[in-house]
Amino acid sequence: MFLQNSSISIFFPAFNDEGTIVTLVEDALKILPQTTSDFEVIVVNDGSTDATKRLLDELALRSDHVKIFHHETNMGYGAALRTGFLLAEKELIFYTDGDGQYAVEDLLEMIPLMTEKMDVVNGYKTDRADKPYRKIIGALYNILARTFFSLPIRDIDCDFRLIRKSAIRKINLESTSGIICVELIYKLHAAGCTFTEFPVNHYTRKFGDSQFFTFPRVLRTLIGFWKLWINLVILGRR
16 A cells, blocks of 8 residues: 655755756646645755756745755765755655656656555666767666666666655765765665665756766766775675
8 A cells, every 4th residue: 555645855956957947846846736735845956057046046935835955066966865865854755856857747656656565666767868878878887786786776877766754764875976876775775675666757858968977977976886885885884
């Protein structure tokens, strides 16, 4: 039996997402009343330099359900997720990226999978709407992550996740970069959390460019990946 009327926190990490973040928040405000009357929508602005900050502040004035937190400088994707998890107050926590490559509406089909026996419902992309080289990098990254960390999900790169707040409180997250997704799933799994998966649509990015697919960032991610593997898997640090 799924958890009817559970309170829900939705949060979006955002960095220079002026073209998409307003629509995402408005979509969330439309669908959440269909599931519960107790909800909040949080956006963590990770030091955006475009109009994201102004647009978010305007959104917060229009709805009591919207909460905005601004990082003064860009602290990294992992730092934005950590802030979102800390701010979320409801029983269930859902997050997805602020760039609009996932549809918030898919959450309505995801929620029924959060049964009494589940702690995490993790999305997986049915068809990645990216350029071929990004698909290749993403596939290789998934293979590495699942092989070296023995992860219980097929798509670590799919940031469309519904998690119990009680599960998040069992772990301590430390990463500030995109490697946090591996850390998150690994630590939840090690803490005995249960997982199920849900297919989600993935859409072409309409505004801006990905901040990840540059050589310096990919290199930093790989270095962070192996450091995390040594700390968590080899040395057993939690």
